[in-house]
Amino acid sequence: MRHASFRRVYAYCICSLILLAAACHIVRAQQNGATGTIQGSILAPAEDISGSFMREKKLLHYDSHNHAGEPIQSYRLAELAVVYIEDAGVRAPTPPPAEHPRLNQFQMVFRPLVLAVSAGTTVDFPNNDNLFHNVFSYSQPKEFDLGRYPRGDMRSVRFDKPGTVNVFCDIHSYMYATILVFDHPYFAVCDDDDNFAIPAVPEGHYTLAYWYGRKKMESKRITVKAGETTTVMFQ
Amino acid sequence: MNRNPRISVRTLLAALVLLFLLGGVTRTFGQVHIAGQASAAWTASQPGPSQYSFNDGRSTFGWRGDLFVDAELSDNVLFLSSFRMDQDRTLNVDLFVLRVTDVLSLPLNVEAGETEIPFGNLGERRYPKTNPFLTLPLGREHATTLRRSDYEIYSTDPQYSAATNNFRLLDRGLYDLGFKAFGSVGVVDYAFALTNGMLSSTSTYATNGLNGSKGIGKIARLSVTPVIGLTIGASWAKGPFLKDSWNSPQGYPYPATYDPLTHQQRTFGGDIDFSFEHFSFYGETFFNSWDFADEYGASLDAFGYSAEARYTIVPRFTVGARVGELRFNKMSRNIYGVLSSPERWDHNVMRVETALGYRVSREMLLKAVYVWNRTFGLPSDPRDNSFGVQSVVSF
Numbered sequence: 001m002r003h004a005s006f007r008r009v010y011a012y013c014i015c016s017l018i019l020l021a022a023a024c025h026i027v028r029a030q031q032n033g034a035t036g037t038i039q040g041s042i043l044a045p046a047e048d049i050s051g052s053f054m055r056e057k058k059l060l061h062y063d064s065h066n067h068a069g070e071p072i073q074s075y076r077l078a079e080l081a082v083v084y085i086e087d088a089g090v091r092a093p094t095p096p097p098a099e100h101p102r103l104n105q106f107q108m109v110f111r112p113l114v115l116a117v118s119a120g121t122t123v124d125f126p127n128n129d130n131l132f133h134n135v136f137s138y139s140q141p142k143e144f145d146l147g148r149y150p151r152g153d154m155r156s157v158r159f160d161k162p163g164t165v166n167v168f169c170d171i172h173s174y175m176y177a178t179i180l181v182f183d184h185p186y187f188a189v190c191d192d193d194d195n196f197a198i199p200a201v202p203e204g205h206y207t208l209a210y211w212y213g214r215k216k217m218e219s220k221r222i223t224v225k226a227g228e229t230t231t232v233m234f235q
Numbered sequence: 236m237n238r239n240p241r242i243s244v245r246t247l248l249a250a251l252v253l254l255f256l257l258g259g260v261t262r263t264f265g266q267v268h269i270a271g272q273a274s275a276a277w278t279a280s281q282p283g284p285s286q287y288s289f290n291d292g293r294s295t296f297g298w299r300g301d302l303f304v305d306a307e308l309s310d311n312v313l314f315l316s317s318f319r320m321d322q323d324r325t326l327n328v329d330l331f332v333l334r335v336t337d338v339l340s341l342p343l344n345v346e347a348g349e350t351e352i353p354f355g356n357l358g359e360r361r362y363p364k365t366n367p368f369l370t371l372p373l374g375r376e377h378a379t380t381l382r383r384s385d386y387e388i389y390s391t392d393p394q395y396s397a398a399t400n401n402f403r404l405l406d407r408g409l410y411d412l413g414f415k416a417f418g419s420v421g422v423v424d425y426a427f428a429l430t431n432g433m434l435s436s437t438s439t440y441a442t443n444g445l446n447g448s449k450g451i452g453k454i455a456r457l458s459v460t461p462v463i464g465l466t467i468g469a470s471w472a473k474g475p476f477l478k479d480s481w482n483s484p485q486g487y488p489y490p491a492t493y494d495p496l497t498h499q500q501r502t503f504g505g506d507i508d509f510s511f512e513h514f515s516f517y518g519e520t521f522f523n524s525w526d527f528a529d530e531y532g533a534s535l536d537a538f539g540y541s542a543e544a545r546y547t548i549v550p551r552f553t554v555g556a557r558v559g560e561l562r563f564n565k566m567s568r569n570i571y572g573v574l575s576s577p578e579r580w581d582h583n584v585m586r587v588e589t590a591l592g593y594r595v596s597r598e599m600l601l602k603a604v605y606v607w608n609r610t611f612g613l614p615s616d617p618r619d620n621s622f623g624v625q626s627v628v629s630f
Contacts, residue, residue: 058313058336059268059305132464132510136550138597145550147512150463168597173270173629 036224038208039197040232042081042190049213050074053109056174072107077190079112082180083198083234084187086207086219094185096121100156103167103177105133110167110177113213116187117179119162126154134170141165141181180211210234271302272629274363280606280621286378287586287608287619297322301362311336315346329410342418352409353417353426353456354434354470355519356506361408363627367590369604372541373559374521375405380581381525381535383436386477388535388580402435402476404523404537404561405502411437411452412445424468426456433476433500435525450475450496464511470504476525498526513547535580536564543588553592560585583611600627 050072057072096118104111106128117123125135125146132148135155141163146155148171159165162183169175180187186206188196203226209219217234224230275298282292289295299321306314317330332348357375359365370376378401380390413430432438432446434454452474460466477498504521520540527535543557561584565577585608592602606621 055266055307056268058307059315130463136597138551138594143550145513145547147547148464148510148515149512166597 034226035200035202036226037197037199037229038083038085038186038201038222038224038232039195039229040083040234041193041195042077042083042210042212042234043194049080049113050109053174057108057172060172072109075111075113076192077194078192080114080213081190082114082116082187082211083189083196083232084116084180084182084209084211085184085198085201086209088182088184088186088206089204094118100124102126103135103179105129105135105169105175108133108172108175110169110175112189113177114189114211115177115179116189117159117181118185119160119181119183120158121181122156122158123179124154124156127151132171133175135167136170137165137167139163139165145170176214178211178214208232266307268305268307269303270305270630271300272362272364272627273301274299274625274627276369276623276625278369278621278623281618283617283619285608285610285617285619287606287621288617289621299363311338329408332415342420343416344418345414345416347414349410349412349438350415350428350430352411352413352430352434352437352454352472353415353428354405354409354454354472354502355456355504355521356458356466356468356508356517357408357519360517363625364600364629367543367545367553367555367592367602367604368557368588369602369606369623369625370588371407372519372543372557373561373584373586374519374539374541375403375407375409377561377584378403379535379537379563388531390578390580390582402525404539405434405521406437409434409437413452422460424456424458424460424466426454428452428454430454430474433474434472434502434523435500436476447478448475449479450499458506464509466506466508468506468508470502470506470521472502472504473499476500497528500525514544515546516542516544518542531566531568531580532574533564533566535566537581538562551594553590553594555588555590555592557588557590558586579612582613585609585611598629601625602627 054072100122101115101117102124103115104126108129115123127133127149128151130151132150134146134148136145137143141161142157142159142165144157146157149155159179159181162181165179165181167177167179186198186201188198190196201224203224205221205223207219208222210217220232222230222232275296277294277296278289279294280287280289280292282288299319302318304316304318308314313334313336315330315332315334316328319327319329328349330349330351332346332350334344334346336344338345357371361371380388381402382389383400383402411430411432413428415426415428417424417426419425430437430452432448433452436446438446452472454470454472456468456470458466458468475496475498500523502521502523504519506519507517509516518541521538523537523539525535527533539559539561541557541559543555545553545555547553561581563579563581563583565579567574567577587607588604590602590604592600594600601624603624604622606623608619610617610619
């Protein structure tokens with residue numbers, strides 16, 4: 001009985017030591033500059049999500065201004081897609097950006113559709129429409145309800161816990177957006193040429209994931225080597 | 236009680252048209268949008284002699300389903316519909332319209348079919364998910380003492396609603412067959428509709444879906460939104476509400492001089508919708524008049540109002556309260572050439588509702604509602620308060 005208990009404690013200690021060593025290795029690798037870069041492209045053309053929003057907007061039964069209105073601008077891939085490391089293995093919090101990222105309410109949709117931030121970041125929610133929205137989320141990492149505020153006004157929310165935050169409008173049921181909150185800095189959005197780059201990634205084996213619109217689309221196992229660039233293509 | 240589902244010819248016809256339309260639209264455009272709400276409720280009321288005493292005071296489970304089937308047929312042509320069922324198992328086709336938007340690139344939309352009557356601004360509050368209470372405002376629910384079957388008033392009968400064919404002032408969700416033009420110019424919204432029926436006798440609850448009057452109802456609404464979050468509206472309606480021909484249960488026809496077009500319903504209404512941050516307020520008031528000069532020597536008038544407020548205390552939790560009142564005029568009845576002393580043709584009533592709502596998730600709402608009713612003019616106020624809980628999911 002006592003032996004079994006001792007073995008369990010011993011196993012915990014060994015596992016903890018291994019994990020600690022791995023974490024130290026990653027941190028040291030980062031400190032020593034033993035990092036590489038992940039870069040790549042998203043080859044899939046951006047789906048015209050704005051079209052489906054436009055349709056749902058027109059089909060609102062009780063919108064008193066019930067007509068098509070201005071066409072919704074198509075989303076750029078940078079507003080739709082985020083590439084990130086799923087299993088960074090160690091928390092590497094980064095200081096929040098000096099300028100708050102924004103999740104705009106414009107043309108009765110959220111822009112961008114996906115926003116990636118580090119834990120501890122405050123996100124601004126400006127209303128740029130000439131009507132009310134009521135932004136809210138009941139997601140586990142952060143629950144909030146911003147209420148109704150007019151055009152030109154803004155509310156802010158700080159996201160401290162990592163995870164996926166689904167954001168909706170209580171008035172316009174089709175409006176949604178996702179905020180991905182990470183406890184590490186290894187994520188990126190595409191540039192205008194659909195390319196992405198995640199610099200200064202400690203060498204090691206990782207799972208690289210690709211989020212598009214409302215869900216995670218694909219993930220790949222990759223190896224990052226010090227001083228090298230790992231190229232990944234998502235289709 | 237063994238009750239068979241009642242499916243009318245109208246229902247079957249609507250379902251067939253819908254299936255045909257869905258088949259075509261899905262195949263051709265793939266632009267169909269289907270959504271809905273389902274709710275289950277438990278209600279218990281006091282067993283008083285009143286129409287507000289739900290199910291004779293027995294605690295009761297109930298359910299309701301709303302299905303919205305819409306399609307974008309082209310850039311500016313839409314099909315919109317909503318279907319409603321409850322524990323009565325009768326399918327009600329509330330909305331069933333073909334809508335053309337931005338006609339001639341003007342701020343003009345038109346639609347035809349079973350349309351939402353532009354009286355008041357009930358909007359989405361008519362659905363359980365967005366209605367913090369279990370019922371609609373009092374003026375849309377109260378069954379008056381005037382019966383559809385014989386156009387008699389039964390103000391002395393406290394259980395008059397048992398006949399189940401009493402006129403309402405505003406007929407619940409207010410849908411009717413007709414044509415509607417609407418749009419917005421700047422901060423002003425307008426709507427005008429021509430309908431088969433009238434506010435108190437829409438086709439939704441008619442037996443065959445079509446009204447039996449040769450007259451046409453005319454309804455208009457004008458509203459202004461001076462600042463975001465505040466909308467003030469005024470509505471007007473006029474039209475015949477009685478059938479062209481009628482035989483009493485005893486087989487008596489209308490008098491030869493009867494003309495349903497001389498029996499008009501005239502209604503004026505005002506509404507206000509205000510919201511800011513976590514607070515919202517909605518109020519409506521109306522004055523309704525039914526012409527009954529020949530029968531009662533006067534019109535049957537009613538005044539009503541309803542005011543409701545909601546506040547989200549913290550995310551997920553909302554509290555709400557609503558107060559509503561109906562007042563009826565006094566009139567003398569001509570009984571064998573002798574005018575009776577003036578009396579109200581219906582009892583003034585008042586209702587106060589309080590509600591607590593909890594959002595389990597974005598899709599699911601739980602609410603608990605207490606309803607306090609007061610009827611004036613009876614020897615004693617009937618015991619007809621009620622309490623209910625309801626869960627609603629949207630999909």
